Amino acid sequence: MNTVKRAVVLVSGGLDSATTLAMAKDQGFDCHALAVNYGQRHRSELQAAERVARAAGVPLRIVDIDLRSIGGSALTDDIEVPEGGTEGIPVTYVPARNTIMLSLAMGLAEVLQAEAIFIGVNAVDYSGYPDCRPEFIAAFESLANRATKAAVEGAPLAIHTPLIDLTKAEIIQRGTLLGVDYGDTVSCYQADEDGRACAVCDSCLIRIAGFQAAGITDPTRYA
Amino acid sequence: MNTVKRAVVLVSGGLDSATTLAMAKDQGFDCHALAVNYGQRHRSELQAAERVARAAGVPLRIVDIDLRSIGGSALTDDIEVPEGGTEGIPVTYVPARNTIMLSLAMGLAEVLQAEAIFIGVNAVDYSGYPDCRPEFIAAFESLANRATKAAVEGAPLAIHTPLIDLTKAEIIQRGTLLGVDYGDTVSCYQADEDGRACAVCDSCLIRIAGFQAAGITDPTRYA
Numbered sequence: 001m002n003t004v005k006r007a008v009v010l011v012s013g014g015l016d017s018a019t020t021l022a023m024a025k026d027q028g029f030d031c032h033a034l035a036v037n038y039g040q041r042h043r044s045e046l047q048a049a050e051r052v053a054r055a056a057g058v059p060l061r062i063v064d065i066d067l068r069s070i071g072g073s074a075l076t077d078d079i080e081v082p083e084g085g086t087e088g089i090p091v092t093y094v095p096a097r098n099t100i101m102l103s104l105a106m107g108l109a110e111v112l113q114a115e116a117i118f119i120g121v122n123a124v125d126y127s128g129y130p131d132c133r134p135e136f137i138a139a140f141e142s143l144a145n146r147a148t149k150a151a152v153e154g155a156p157l158a159i160h161t162p163l164i165d166l167t168k169a170e171i172i173q174r175g176t177l178l179g180v181d182y183g184d185t186v187s188c189y190q191a192d193e194d195g196r197a198c199a200v201c202d203s204c205l206i207r208i209a210g211f212q213a214a215g216i217t218d219p220t221r222y223a
Numbered sequence: 224m225n226t227v228k229r230a231v232v233l234v235s236g237g238l239d240s241a242t243t244l245a246m247a248k249d250q251g252f253d254c255h256a257l258a259v260n261y262g263q264r265h266r267s268e269l270q271a272a273e274r275v276a277r278a279a280g281v282p283l284r285i286v287d288i289d290l291r292s293i294g295g296s297a298l299t300d301d302i303e304v305p306e307g308g309t310e311g312i313p314v315t316y317v318p319a320r321n322t323i324m325l326s327l328a329m330g331l332a333e334v335l336q337a338e339a340i341f342i343g344v345n346a347v348d349y350s351g352y353p354d355c356r357p358e359f360i361a362a363f364e365s366l367a368n369r370a371t372k373a374a375v376e377g378a379p380l381a382i383h384t385p386l387i388d389l390t391k392a393e394i395i396q397r398g399t400l401l402g403v404d405y406g407d408t409v410s411c412y413q414a415d416e417d418g419r420a421c422a423v424c425d426s427c428l429i430r431i432a433g434f435q436a437a438g439i440t441d442p443t444r445y446a
Contacts, residue, residue: 063292067330071334095334096329099326099329099330103323107322110318139362139370142366143359143365146358146359147353148353151353
């Protein structure tokens with residue numbers, strides 16, 4: 001058995017997962033970051049994931065998966081990204097994204113004999129993504145404990161979602177206290193090649209409002 | 224709503240998934256085949272998947288995913304493939320493979336508005352893979368019905384496992400009645416570049432014994 005508490009932490013290069021990684025480290029976990037390159041249009045996200053892992057001093061693995069053959073999302077297809085004020089489930093929804101990312105994290109957790117997966121999903125600002133809700137996370141944990149060698153052998157895997165009930169402002173405040181440099185992160189759905197954010201997409205608008213509500217200066221570079 | 228019954232069928236190029244596809248077609252589903260290229264050492268598997276889909280007259284999508292950055296399996300690492308008689312969970316186990324494949328199928332099912340996923344898992348000859356057991360499949364179905372837009376909107380997704388209780392001989396007998404040409408399929412963990420099987424790995428031994436028990440001539444080309 002491991003005496004070290006080990007965790008796989010899903011990182012995207014965004015604000016939420018950078019905070020999640022800082023929280024997992026603060027809880028004493030030996031963290032291993034996992035980023036999924038799912039054929040995004042914005043490669044700047046992966047560069048941000050590399051900066052976030054480096055700043056936290058944890059190893060980063062990147063899994064390449066090409067979801068374009070499945071399609072269905074503005075993030076991987078050639079659909080226009082909407083600018084502000086959409087309702088219901090947005091067209092930026094990637095089919096099965098969190099399920100796929102958690103599956104990959106589960107595979108890595110098994111290989112590393114990790115006891116936990118951290119994912120920065122959030123039910124407050126969840127934007128209508130079905131796979132950001134607590135009942136989805138509970139169902140995945142139940143699945144994981146039937147899916148792996150470790151589960152068969154009696155070592156459970158826990159899915160941690162430390163942001164699930166926090167507002168964006170609270171996330172930014174917690175991360176700032178833990179020393180996260182949000183200048184390393186990118187939230188924008190259409191950041192330019194230098195990682196500068198557009199300031200008009202849904203994701204930018206949520207980020208800007210979050211920093212304002214937190215009373216913390218936004219270090220993001222906007223185009 | 225769809226009036227057509229539509230299904231995503233996971234195909235690997237192996238005997239089991241070719242039979243599963245034939246069964247799904249026989250049940251009247253409009254079938255869409257999905258193969259996952261998870262960095263296998265044996266590319267002949269994907270060529271077999273293409274032959275199987277073509278013979279069934281169904282479209283095939285291939286998702287490329289590189290699991291080598293996760294590791295842990297003889298199928299994707301440089302570990303020797305064992306020859307016959309292993310016990311417990313074999314080293315050819317790919318971490319989280321069925322979970323990842325079902326997640327991808329779920330994403331495609333959402334995009335295609337399919338109501339079913341077919342996967343050729345089998346609990347009889349299951350070789351110790353935890354993610355081939357009925358309780359795993361039930362947990363995934365429960366997850367899927369919390370994970371997708373369609374689930375949120377009340378259209379359930381069913382996971383069909385028509386082979387779950389069949390012996391290898393019964394699978395071969397059913398598929399033969401449905402016109403499956405098993406010469407199109409490859410089971411071998413280490414088939415050569417021409418798709419010829421080794422006749423000595425676990426998977427070949429199970430296949431050979433299955434055809435013998437079924438009383439059906441094995442069309443496999445052995446090296």
